[in-house]
Amino acid sequence: MAAAIGIAKTATEIFLGVGEVSIDNFTFKLYYKWTVTMFIVSSVLVSTSQFFGEPIQCETAEDSIDDDVLNAFCWMYSSFDMPSSYTGSCARKRVDSTHLYNTYYQWVSIFLVAQAMLFYIPRCIWILQEGGLMGYLVKGTTGRVVENADEKKGNLLRNFQIHIHNKFSAYAFCFFFCELLNVILVIFAIFITHKFLNNQFLTYGLDVYLYFSLPPEERIRQETVNPMCEVFPKIAACDFHRYGMGGGMDNRFGICVLGLNMINDKVFVFIWYWYCLLIILGVIRIISRTSQIASSKVRYFLMKIKMNAYFGKHNHHMRHIQHYVLNCSIGDWFVLYQMSKNLNKRFFAEFIALTAMIVNPDPNIAPEEPEIFFSDEEIFRIKNFSSTEVSKDSDTKNGDEEEEGAEEEEEESSKPSNPFAKVEGDIEEASGASCLTGKQRMLIKNGKGAISAKHKAMVANAQVRRLKRR
Template sequence: MFDVFGSVKGLLKIDAVCIDNNIFRLHYKVTVVILVAFSLLVTSRQYIGDPIDCIVDEIPLNIMDTYCWIYSTFTIPNRLTGKVGHDMVQPGVVSHVDNKDDVKYHKYYQWVCFTLFFQAMLFYIPRYLWKTWEGGRIKMLVLDLNCPIVNQDCKADRKRLIVDYFSTNLHMQNFYAFRFFICEVLNFINVVGQIFFMDFFLDGEFSTYGSDVLKFTEMEPEEREDPMARVFPKVTKCIFHKYGPSGSVQKFDGLCVLPLNIVNEKIYVFLWFWFVILSILSGISLIYRFAVVFGPKLRLYLLRARSRLTPQICIEAIGRKCQIGDWFILYQLGKNIDPLIYKEVLVDIAQRLDGKTQV
């Protein structure tokens, strides 16, 4: 098991310089690791065994397994409740009449590992865009100022570079900030869109899957219909046709065991809750971002909270001169520079922007 998850642990390494925020990292770090790990897990036969095993008379088992894996299996959705061994073989596995009983075909299991990996790539796209657009700007400005112990001459030179850069590019950083905000919007669109994508992938079952599982645990045993058995059946049916000795078509009705669905049902329960939580957090993050864009007083408060050591008069002097892009650069620097050095940088910037400011 550690081999599976160990192969993706490199994605969780902490970056030396932070260029985003915690909600952003939940998308491109935590969610990507979860999806890639699940994709690897469903392809690991040493933990699950064969993905499908079918039983039928007169047909070689390996041929039946391959045939049913390729052409899908099915269950009878209106026969999910009842007594196993008396009313039915397994939930949804009963005798049926063609063209009269509803039949639900299950084909998704061929594509689970691919769709999970594809989803992981989609979650990484906003990060890739932002990293490309950002171009290492914050890293170049921070240099070694994220360390509390820095040579005085080196510190003075690097502080001066930041102050010169900031004053030279004053009011020219808005496009830089809005590109980050665009990536945050893309994160929200992506996670909501993927909920609909998985709902389509599972034939409309995913949108209510997690809530149905919760309701199932609270119902009486004789009344409840297991949503996991409906969406991810462990035993299904498969019809194999071949020509008999006289040239007539013979039909063989087989049972198929899907060990892979024991893992799939738990993967998608977890993903349902994770995607719902991530959507809510991303939505709250967007509300916060709109408030920041249209609230100068909020930006001033956040800058003050980021640098509590900086005198109030300096924060106000910076707030009078800065636009949204300038504030964003300073806020990002505050995440990466040592607090004492950050205070000195803000004081120097305030004095440069407002020569009358005295500290």
């Protein structure tokens, strides 16, 4: 029992994508995962005889015809219109000049598999375009605890600056196109299903709902039409042709029970309502994408909702983040939004704050005390690490002479500013006060020493890094 539960749990997690890197969204999954699964399950269901017996069983007034021969003949070749005088249940009543043949009953299983393949096309297109980008960016940073967070932030920031910044608008628009393609394919699937069922599908689900909304005494009346029996009749007629004993044609009229349609009618009712759901959600998604493309404020609003716990009033970096998101390209925003679904939330909040202050800082905003649990020293270290890596990549391409010039320029620019200047000034001002006790003066002296040592350590670390590069 425990093993069965474990298998079921594993299968459910695989189906729902638990633990996988997300490269799309819930609406997209409805099309390529839930819809495809629904079609595959339906195809297996209608092709498995154990649920409803044989697909067709026929009989004639005489027993001179072998049952297997009669069933095979009627299944493959006969027309299934019942005479208008027939008063039995669940037969086709809308008899007109057009004969209803059984051809589409035989193809239902294959038709459903073809539908499943159709809805997987946008997924294939997106996988080819995505190319594993999201898995590469978020590797090692998706868990509850991120080890070596500073180093990974620096690496991620470097990759974002070099390989992604202002280069992935086509990436975003490809995904938007796949979302639009999903809606187009639903509409296309509705019309090909309508043709497949002899032009009886467009209002099929609504007709079934209206029929079962009638009182029971109305439904059993002879003139009341059951739409499920019109599209998938359970009782049908068959004309069996054979040669008699004298060599002439001998025609036999048989009545057949189509057990297969006990499943088909319900499957296509579910498909009809599922298509309606997909169209509604798909259109909503397209409208929302249009607003995102047209307005950077909408994009910022969505990012803020996604990271609500870290983008509140307590975050002093929100002005930097807001400026960056409002001014970045649609490609940058989409990549960051996809990353926010996969990265550790706190790690992503720190990363986007660093990105906002380093990649495209707002010159009108004065530096602020970091609020997302990292210090000015950490910002300096990560920024220095990132800029060093960027300069390395460019120096390799420009030759030895340009490399030396870049290193000299970097040596001048990498001299760390003293992040404790304001604190030192406050201590100097306080140390001149005459009202301080001897113990307070001793504490101020110790504070000066600690700040000086910290500043010297930062300078030494910068020099060590320069020596290593040389």
